[in-house]
Amino acid sequence: MEIYHQRRGTALLVTMRGELDLLTAPVFRTQVDQELETYERLSNLILDLSKVDFIDSSGLGAILGRYKRIRERGGKLLLVNAQPQVQKILELSGLDKIMPLFPDAERALEHL
Amino acid sequence: MSAARNYMRMEFPNLPENVAFARTTVAVFASQLDFTLDELDEIKVATSEAVSNTVIHAYGKDTGQVVLCCQIFPDRLEVEVADEGVGIEDVDKALEPAYTTVPEERMGLGLVFINEYMDILSIHSQPGQGTKVHMVKYVKAPKPDGV
Numbered sequence: 610m611e612i613y614h615q616r617r618g619t620a621l622l623v624t625m626r627g628e629l630d631l632l633t634a635p636v637f638r639t640q641v642d643q644e645l646e647t648y649e650r651l652s653n654l655i656l657d658l659s660k661v662d663f664i665d666s667s668g669l670g671a672i673l674g675r676y677k678r679i680r681e682r683g684g685k686l687l688l689v690n691a692q693p694q695v696q697k698i699l700e701l702s703g704l705d706k707i708m709p710l711f712p713d714a715e716r717a718l719e720h721l
Numbered sequence: 722m723s724a725a726r727n728y729m730r731m732e733f734p735n736l737p738e739n740v741a742f743a744r745t746t747v748a749v750f751a752s753q754l755d756f757t758l759d760e761l762d763e764i765k766v767a768t769s770e771a772v773s774n775t776v777i778h779a780y781g782k783d784t785g786q787v788v789l790c791c792q793i794f795p796d797r798l799e800v801e802v803a804d805e806g807v808g809i810e811d812v813d814k815a816l817e818p819a820y821t822t823v824p825e826e827r828m829g830l831g832l833v834f835i836n837e838y839m840d841i842l843s844i845h846s847q848p849g850q851g852t853k854v855h856m857v858k859y860v861k862a863p864k865p866d867g868v
Contacts, residue, residue: 631773632737638826663744663762665769666830674826694762701837702830 612640619684620653620721621645622714626660629668638671645678652684655717659690669702676708685709687717725792725799727753734784735775735804743789743802744768750791751798754860763838764798764858770831771802771854778822779806779852797840797859805851812844 610633611626621644629637645651654675658664676686688710691699699705711717729750733739744765751764768789775787785806792799809815816836821829835842841857 628741630737630769631740631776634826663765663769665766665773666828666834667773669830670826670828673828694759698766698834701834702828 610636612637614640614644616644616648616651617655617718618721619650620655620718621648621651622655622657622718624657624660628663629661629671630663630665631667634667634671637668638674641675642678645682652679652682653721654679654684654686655689655714656686657689657714658692658695661695662692664695664698666702669698669704672708673704676704685721687711687720689714689717723794725794727793728791730788730790732786732788735772735779735787735806736784737773737776739787740769740772740776743772743787747789747791747800750793751858753793754798756798756858756860760858760861764800767835767838767856767858768800768802770835771800771856774831774854775802775804775806775852777827778809779804781807797857800839800856800858801853802856803851803853808848808850808852809844809846810848812846815844 610628613624615622623641625637679686686708688708690712691710747768748761748765751761772787779785785804788803790801814820816832818833819829821827835856839856839858843855846852
């Protein structure tokens with residue numbers, strides 16, 4: 610799992626590449642939480658899932674945990690460009706109901 | 722009852738590093754049958770959940786052994802993930818959506834995903850006696866002519 614992040618105003622844009630599971634979810638959690646702790650102005654989180662080719666309930670749990678943190682700051686967590694198999698898992702879990710999915714990061718940023 | 726056409730068995734410690742190894746191995750093995758790519762993805766998710774459960778629940782903070790067996794029949798794949806860990810107190814409860822004994826960032830959806838993606842899920846477990854998760858997925862795609 611490779612994770613890249615950049616700050617765009619009040620949003621932290623996180624791009625992941627690889628598989629988000631029991632092994633890699635803690636890496637994602639640690640990196641995002643460090644950014645949120647360092648930059649208090651960050652109140653929104655955009656996760657670009659276009660290069661995530663596998664996710665299971667451990668990965669979803671890590672995303673849900675970040676959602677709760679962002680909600681505490683009064684912000685939004687938006688998802689970008691999930692692959693079909695990832696999108697299906699998001700729908701099965703119901704996370705798609707609380708985390709809107711956008712076709713690209715720019716459109717997600719416009720939604721904030 | 723037909724005999725298995727092919728089978729494999731492997732043992733590994735319940736380490737997070739082995740979850741991806743297990744699901745990839747099972748998916749490659751399953752590809753001997755006429756599963757679609759979507760179905761192979763579903764098998765990967767189901768295996769990942771079953772093996773992840775052995776890492777999270779089976780042995781507490783200790784490391785223990787996981788035995789993964791796969792059998793290929795003409796019409797189906799059977800996967801069994803077994804541990805000799807603490808077992809499950811109430812299997813019916815464990816199957817309920819959002820039920821988890823480890824609330825910290827766990828969604829309690831692992832068995833829900835297995836139920837959704839596999840055709841049969843059965844769990845044999847007793848406290849202190851370990852757990853066996855048995856999963857079956859049938860081949861739905863028509864076989865090519867002459868096979």
